[in-house]
Amino acid sequence: MILYPMIELLEGRCVSLFRGRTEEPQIWHIDPIEKAKSFAEAGAEWLHITDFDAMSGDERNTNLIREIIRVVGTPVQLGGGFRSVERIAEWVDHGVGRVVVGTLALRQPDMVKEAAKLFPDQVVLAVDVFEGHVVSDGWKEKSAFTPSAFLEAFQSDPFAAIVVTDIGAEIGDAEDSVALISQLASEANSPVIARGLTRNLDDLSRLNFVPQVSGALIGRALFDRSIEIEDALMVTRPEIGSRAEFI
Numbered sequence: 373m374i375l376y377p378m379i380e381l382l383e384g385r386c387v388s389l390f391r392g393r394t395e396e397p398q399i400w401h402i403d404p405i406e407k408a409k410s411f412a413e414a415g416a417e418w419l420h421i422t423d424f425d426a427m428s429g430d431e432r433n434t435n436l437i438r439e440i441i442r443v444v445g446t447p448v449q450l451g452g453g454f455r456s457v458e459r460i461a462e463w464v465d466h467g468v469g470r471v472v473v474g475t476l477a478l479r480q481p482d483m484v485k486e487a488a489k490l491f492p493d494q495v496v497l498a499v500d501v502f503e504g505h506v507v508s509d510g511w512k513e514k515s516a517f518t519p520s521a522f523l524e525a526f527q528s529d530p531f532a533a534i535v536v537t538d539i540g541a542e543i544g545d546a547e548d549s550v551a552l553i554s555q556l557a558s559e560a561n562s563p564v565i566a567r568g569l570t571r572n573l574d575d576l577s578r579l580n581f582v583p584q585v586s587g588a589l590i591g592r593a594l595f596d597r598s599i600e601i602e603d604a605l606m607v608t609r610p611e612i613g614s615r616a617e618f619i
């Protein structure tokens with residue numbers, strides 16, 4: 373299983389949000405570039421960045437993210453604010469490894485299907501689930517789609533991966549969340565990455581054995597030190613090799 377350490381950006385700062393509420397961020401007083409470097413130096417194969425400002429059309433983090441891409445070297449998976457094929461192409465030109473689309477897939481599915489074909493292995497579908505339905509717009513709008521029906525609509529499209537987030541996992545039964553991820557992984561035709569289910573190493577170990585789950589996305593637990601990146605990598609990839617070097 374691939375570990376995706378996550379950096380969430382709001383106004384140029386590393387943050388964690390509770391159920392997507394940008395008005396109440398938990399701010400981490402850590403330099404985003406240095407944090408990204410530390411993840412790469414530990415041996416992470418990928419880095420995931422979520423740009424909360426971009427979701428509202430604010431591009432203040434663009435230069436910061438481009439600098440992370442430039443200096444870190446580890447492939448970056450970027451989510452937040454992708455509303456057109458042109459914007460996806462722009463970030464691919466900036467060197468991003470993958471882009472994550474969610475709201476666009478609900479509003480303009482044909483555009484996402486086109487993007488998946490234009491950028492093979494670089495478009496990731498986000499399936500954010502709350503109370504049995506897929507949600508959009510930073511988890512604020514509930515759609516009529518169940519997650520299974522949403523996946524069915526994109527069964528033939530060549531996504532690099534599918535990120536599944538059970539938004540209720542922070543307040544609900546962890547077993548229910550694992551069951552949801554397991555079900556959707558069995559239905560998907562692309563590798564599934566679980567988000568929001570890992571608070572400690574026991575959670576990560578359990579997720580590591582869920583069939584057809586190819587990755588885990590971890591943010592808050594790496595910032596509050598509930599999990600150390602080195603320990604997480606040992607759980608997901610015990611044969612961890614040499615570390616990246618920076619000048």
